[in-house]
Amino acid sequence: MKRLAAVLLAAVIVGSGCATVDSVKEAKGQGVKRTFRQPYDLVYQAAVNAATRRKLELVEEDRAGGRLVLSHGASWTSLGERIALFVTRAGDRSTVVEVVSRPVGGVITFPPDWPLILFADIESELAEAPKRR
Numbered sequence: 693m694k695r696l697a698a699v700l701l702a703a704v705i706v707g708s709g710c711a712t713v714d715s716v717k718e719a720k721g722q723g724v725k726r727t728f729r730q731p732y733d734l735v736y737q738a739a740v741n742a743a744t745r746r747k748l749e750l751v752e753e754d755r756a757g758g759r760l761v762l763s764h765g766a767s768w769t770s771l772g773e774r775i776a777l778f779v780t781r782a783g784d785r786s787t788v789v790e791v792v793s794r795p796v797g798g799v800i801t802f803p804p805d806w807p808l809i810l811f812a813d814i815e816s817e818l819a820e821a822p823k824r825r
Contacts, residue, residue, distance in 0.1 A: 716776040716792050717752075717761060723792035724807035727782060730818050732758075735787040736779045738821065742813035748775065763796075764803075772796035773803050777810065789814060 728735050736755060743750060743762050751774075752761035758779040765772050778790040791807040 712774065716774045716794050717759065719776065719792040719794065720778050720790065723776070723778070723790040724811075725788055725790045726807075726811050727786060727788050728814065728818060729786055730821075731785055732779065732781045732787045734818065734821055735789060735814065738814045738817035739777050739779055739789060739810070741817045742810050743777070745813055745817075746809065764806075773806065775806050775810075 728738075730738075736758065739760060740750075740753075743760060746764075748762040748764055750760065751763050752759070754760075758781075760777040760779075762775040762777070763772065764775065773793050773795055775794075776792045778792070780788045780790070782788045789811070791810050793803065793806040795803055
């Protein structure tokens with residue numbers, strides 16, 4: 693009986709922080725934001741390229757709505773994450789990117805700092821963009 697109670701308690705703890713695709717999509721406004729002084733299309737493509745560079749799985753993409761939903765699998769420090777990028781026009785040559793990252797399972801995880809990583813990759817992609825033209 694004690695073993696069953698321990699297993700149930702562990703399942704509740706592990707499942708209590710689970711992120712779903714819908715939960716990260718609904719978290720818009722709760723992430724980390726950064727403004728890039730580049731046009732929307734260039735920044736959106738840089739975000740897609742950054743996700744590809746990090747080998748993140750593309751779960752959902754809405755270019756017109758400015759949303760990417762990504763997934764990262766389990767690692768030594770985490771059971772995985774769901775990541776949403778919201779790309780918003782802030783003017784002709786200004787675009788805001790918001791990154792929301794939530795753990796897939798459990799509350800005791802140590803996931804990578806996805807906003808920091810993805811912002812750096814987007815910035816790198818934007819710096820290389822004029823060279824590719």
